[in-house]
């Protein structure tokens with residue numbers, strides 16, 4: 087698959103489904119958001135089918151696979167139920183993420199180093215089915231080495247701690263997180279891994295991460311869906327695209 091942008095933008099539509107599910111029914115429709123994001127220049131769509139189905143549903147994934155002409159990055163926990171769904175759909179990419187039922191959002195990266203054998207067996211059929219397997223991971227050398235050893239082609243670095251530190255005004259901590267992300271992007275790339283990043287990114291935090299030359303894709307959702315309330319989804323995505331391109335120029 088060829089992509090027009092050296093730094094791709096994956097738009098995560100989970101939180102359109104969060105709003106829909108607050109009332110039940112069908113509105114707002116994540117599929118409509120995905121189609122709009124596609125028209126607005128998203129390079130891919132990301133959707134996380136949580137085990138508790140708190141936002142994206144199985145029917146949303148069926149619909150996305152049917153209508154999208156850009157790649158789907160299917161985020162899922164490492165469970166046999168999710169593996170079966172991924173193998174049925176064979177999306178472009180499968181991103182393995184940690185999940186805790188009681189968390190509000192994905193709090194950290196996947197523990198790969200302690201689960202190496204289990205995860206190696208888990209991702210093998212997904213790779214054989216032609217999915218690009220990505221591991222959602224903290225900026226931690228030990229975890230990146232383990233992701234490489236189990237045969238992942240891609241890692242996605244969790245940018246949540248960097249974004250939270252920025253939002254809370256803890257700038258020394260933010261800069262330390264950013265330096266960690268930068269060093270670990272370089273390290274992962276040196277192993278031959280494709281590097282993605284995401285979680286909690288906003289207009290204020292995207293550019294320093296977008297400027298890392300090794301990063302090939304950013305996945306951004308919650309902020310864009312929130313911003314769409316104020317300026318509409320298409321302009322919200324266009325502004326993110328502009329900031330990413332500016333950082334990379």
Ligand SMILES: CC(=O)[C@@H](O)[C@H](O)COP(=O)(O)O
Nearest residue numbers: 098100134161183191192285
């Ligand atoms: C895996 C991840 O980074 C999450 O952002 C996810 O895609 C959004 O879903 P949650 O907010 O439910 O974690």
Ligand SMILES: NCC(=O)COP(=O)(O)O
Nearest residue numbers: 098284285286305307308
């Ligand atoms: N993997 C990160 C993602 O898809 C988007 O995270 P967020 O922007 O919704 O926090």
